[in-house]
Amino acid sequence: MKPIIAANWKMNLALEDARELSSGIESVAQINSDIEVIIAPPSCFLTEVGSRLNGAALSAQTISEFESGAYTGEVSAKMIKSCNAKFTLLGHSERRHVFFETNQMIKEKLEQCKRYQITPILCVGETLEERNAGQLKTVIANQLDVVAQYDEIFYIAYEPVWAIGTGETATPEMADKAHQFIKNIIGEGIPILYGGSVNSGNIDGLLTMPNIDGALVGGASLKLDEFTKMIEIAAQIERVSNEKV
Numbered sequence: 001m002k003p004i005i006a007a008n009w010k011m012n013l014a015l016e017d018a019r020e021l022s023s024g025i026e027s028v029a030q031i032n033s034d035i036e037v038i039i040a041p042p043s044c045f046l047t048e049v050g051s052r053l054n055g056a057a058l059s060a061q062t063i064s065e066f067e068s069g070a071y072t073g074e075v076s077a078k079m080i081k082s083c084n085a086k087f088t089l090l091g092h093s094e095r096r097h098v099f100f101e102t103n104q105m106i107k108e109k110l111e112q113c114k115r116y117q118i119t120p121i122l123c124v125g126e127t128l129e130e131r132n133a134g135q136l137k138t139v140i141a142n143q144l145d146v147v148a149q150y151d152e153i154f155y156i157a158y159e160p161v162w163a164i165g166t167g168e169t170a171t172p173e174m175a176d177k178a179h180q181f182i183k184n185i186i187g188e189g190i191p192i193l194y195g196g197s198v199n200s201g202n203i204d205g206l207l208t209m210p211n212i213d214g215a216l217v218g219g220a221s222l223k224l225d226e227f228t229k230m231i232e233i234a235a236q237i238e239r240v241s242n243e244k245v
C-alpha cells in the first residue's frame with residue numbers, strides 16, 4: 001500500500017488561503033505520485049478545494065449521521081459526495097470530546113458512508129488519563145467496535161488525544177505498539193495512520209515503523225513548506241524501502 005499523508009485543516013483558513021494551499025499541495029502530490037495525499041478542508045471549502053485536486057484526494061472532516069432533512073448546520077454524505085469527496089474523517093477526538101460524538105452516532109455515520117461510497121477514516125485514541133490508568137487497549141478496542149461489522153473499505157487514524165495539537169508526540173515505538181494492537185483487532189491490509197503533532201522533524205521516525213502506514217497531520221498541514229517536506233520525506237522512505245525488495 002502507498003504511504004498516506006493526510007491534512008486535517010480543522011476550522012482554519014479563509015477561502016483565498018484554502019485555494020492557495022490546496023493548489024500548492026496538489027502540485028506536490030502530482031510530483032510524488034507514490035504517496036497518497038488527502039486534504040480535509042472545512043466543508044464550506046470542499047468544492048473549491050476539490051476543483052483544484054487531481055493527484056490529491058478530497059476528504060470531509062465529518063458528516064452528519066442523518067441522510068437529509070431538518071438538521072440545520074449539518075452536512076450529509078450525499079452532499080460531500082456531490083463535491084467529489086472520496087473520504088471523510090469520523091470520530092476525530094475533537095468531535096468526540098467537544099461535540100460529544102458517540103459510538104452510536106459514528107455507527108450511523110458509517111452507514112451513510114456505505115450508502116454514498118465514501119471511505120471513512122475512523123479516528124481512535126486514548127486520553128492521557130486513560131493511558132495512565134492502563135486503559136489504552138480497552139478504550140481503543142471499544143472505539144474500534146463500530147467497524148467490527150463494517151464490510152466496506154475503511155482507514156484508521158490512531159491519534160492519542162494527549163498528542164493532538166499539543167506539540168507532544170508519541171515516540172515511534174509507542175505509536176507502533178498501539179498500531180500493532182489495532183492491526184490485531186481489525187486485521188491486515190487496512191491502512192493505519194498516526195496523528196498527533198506530526199511535523200517534518202518527527203515524521204521520518206514514525207513512518208519507518210513497520211505498522212505505521214501514514215500520517216494524519218493537523219497544525220503542520222497548514223504550512224505549505226512544512227507539509228511539502230512531509231510528503232517528500234514519505235516519498236524518500238518509500239523509495240528506499242522499494243529498493244530493498
Ligand code: PEP
Nearest residue numbers: 164165195196197218219
Ligand atoms: C489532527 O487534527 O488530527 C491532528 C493530529 O492535529 P495536530 O497534528 O495538530 O496534532
